[in-house]
Amino acid sequence: MIVIKLGGSVISDKNVPYSFNREVLENIAEEISQFYPKESFILVHGGGSFGHPNARKYKIREGLTGDVKGKRIGFSKTHQAMLKLNDLIIQTFLEKGLPAYSISSSSIFLIEKGEIVYGELEVLRKLLEKGFIPVLFGDTAVALDKGIDILSGDQIVCYLAKMFKPSKVVFLMDVDGIYTKNPKEEGAELIKELTKEGIEHLLESSESAGIDVTGGIGNKLKKALEIAHYSDVYFINGKVKENLGKAIRGEKVGTRIKV
Amino acid sequence: MIVIKLGGSVISDKNVPYSFNREVLENIAEEISQFYPKESFILVHGGGSFGHPNARKYKIREGLTGDVKGKRIGFSKTHQAMLKLNDLIIQTFLEKGLPAYSISSSSIFLIEKGEIVYGELEVLRKLLEKGFIPVLFGDTAVALDKGIDILSGDQIVCYLAKMFKPSKVVFLMDVDGIYTKNPKEEGAELIKELTKEGIEHLLESSESAGIDVTGGIGNKLKKALEIAHYSDVYFINGKVKENLGKAIRGEKVGTRIKV
Numbered sequence: 001m002i003v004i005k006l007g008g009s010v011i012s013d014k015n016v017p018y019s020f021n022r023e024v025l026e027n028i029a030e031e032i033s034q035f036y037p038k039e040s041f042i043l044v045h046g047g048g049s050f051g052h053p054n055a056r057k058y059k060i061r062e063g064l065t066g067d068v069k070g071k072r073i074g075f076s077k078t079h080q081a082m083l084k085l086n087d088l089i090i091q092t093f094l095e096k097g098l099p100a101y102s103i104s105s106s107s108i109f110l111i112e113k114g115e116i117v118y119g120e121l122e123v124l125r126k127l128l129e130k131g132f133i134p135v136l137f138g139d140t141a142v143a144l145d146k147g148i149d150i151l152s153g154d155q156i157v158c159y160l161a162k163m164f165k166p167s168k169v170v171f172l173m174d175v176d177g178i179y180t181k182n183p184k185e186e187g188a189e190l191i192k193e194l195t196k197e198g199i200e201h202l203l204e205s206s207e208s209a210g211i212d213v214t215g216g217i218g219n220k221l222k223k224a225l226e227i228a229h230y231s232d233v234y235f236i237n238g239k240v241k242e243n244l245g246k247a248i249r250g251e252k253v254g255t256r257i258k259v
Numbered sequence: 260m261i262v263i264k265l266g267g268s269v270i271s272d273k274n275v276p277y278s279f280n281r282e283v284l285e286n287i288a289e290e291i292s293q294f295y296p297k298e299s300f301i302l303v304h305g306g307g308s309f310g311h312p313n314a315r316k317y318k319i320r321e322g323l324t325g326d327v328k329g330k331r332i333g334f335s336k337t338h339q340a341m342l343k344l345n346d347l348i349i350q351t352f353l354e355k356g357l358p359a360y361s362i363s364s365s366s367i368f369l370i371e372k373g374e375i376v377y378g379e380l381e382v383l384r385k386l387l388e389k390g391f392i393p394v395l396f397g398d399t400a401v402a403l404d405k406g407i408d409i410l411s412g413d414q415i416v417c418y419l420a421k422m423f424k425p426s427k428v429v430f431l432m433d434v435d436g437i438y439t440k441n442p443k444e445e446g447a448e449l450i451k452e453l454t455k456e457g458i459e460h461l462l463e464s465s466e467s468a469g470i471d472v473t474g475g476i477g478n479k480l481k482k483a484l485e486i487a488h489y490s491d492v493y494f495i496n497g498k499v500k501e502n503l504g505k506a507i508r509g510e511k512v513g514t515r516i517k518v
Binding site: 064068069072073075076077079080083084087090091094097099100101102103104106107108109110118120122123126127130131132142144147148 | 323327328331332334335336338339342343346349350353356358359360361362363365366367368369377379381382385386389390391401403406407
């Protein structure tokens, strides 16, 4: 099994509200088609310009405080916006003949301190058994501590990796992988293989790249470290054709985590 | 707690694909507003002209047989169509200030012989605790026997009623309640109170009304009989203003089940 995280910045232009990179998604679907059904997949996508503006507008991360009535409405609106992005992705995969099937993350997960503390995975298991490609997404979620919160796609990937022990976990980003510093800065170099010590060093000297409301690259690396004990973990540029195929075949591409 | 079933024929014109009775839904939302948040609610809606044409086209009820690849695609397309109807309902409730929150039925239920045999309700419980109005819907679902199948809204209502023992369960239909025979036939009379024996008699002399792919009125009555042991059950015309309020207040309206 392979778990693929479709980063929000890959599927959508974060600066253009409700934008969808259809061509990028079509390429990704075509690459997956080369391996499915021999290989099974779970996909998890981020919020892009559907999720983040709503999450910010309604201050979901602050929890169920202040204008509680308004918060509840905003919480639901944010989920509905995520379902719209999810629909675009599902439809793109279906058109390419892949049996993607939507699972609403907020219907099966409960979180605390931003981390999943409860997940109902039986339906997901059965969908895999029946040959489907379950598609989950970063979402609003009920939080045991704050009432409501944002559940990031990276959290979901980490949780699923722990539960299913996939052979590979591939993070699709809009840069070529993990860099020695913020890739927008001069002198930033792509790290082709990253060890446990390398990640710890990066985290210390961190703020390595842009931060978004779901945590940014620092959290991603912490998660990668947890996952890398049982899965091959790749960070690749999801906008570059054939990159995903290379990662699935175990070829050199992007950043590979070695622990 | 009150569980309300919004029948497909109330929210949508079954003869007009993808039609939505916005005004009817607005009236229903306004009536619920008079009782929420003092009273808590779970809503379940049917497929109307979003669900049934897709379910039929892709022969979902036949299970994962024949053109299995095509079946998987159709299964997912039918779910996505249901999510579109669900979005229209959620948005209507949000506009009326009610914190409706979508739960994807197929993310939490597994079925066998058309009946729910496994349900993950923890998120739903927490949503209720936090003051939300969970909204579920008739949906495609993974089936332990046939691989895939249709899960009717009535099945969901029955399951939730058993689990939550609501004070009332109200079925909104496009006729005034349960009749002595098919309400389209001459001489059909509305039954104001229906006993266990009355239901058994009706079921025997049945085919009392039109049949749809999710079972029709016969199954509805069997479900009502199961539920009526712990909840007040009403069948009312959801298109008539103020009917829902009357049922919630326990006034005489439509058909009330007495066991």
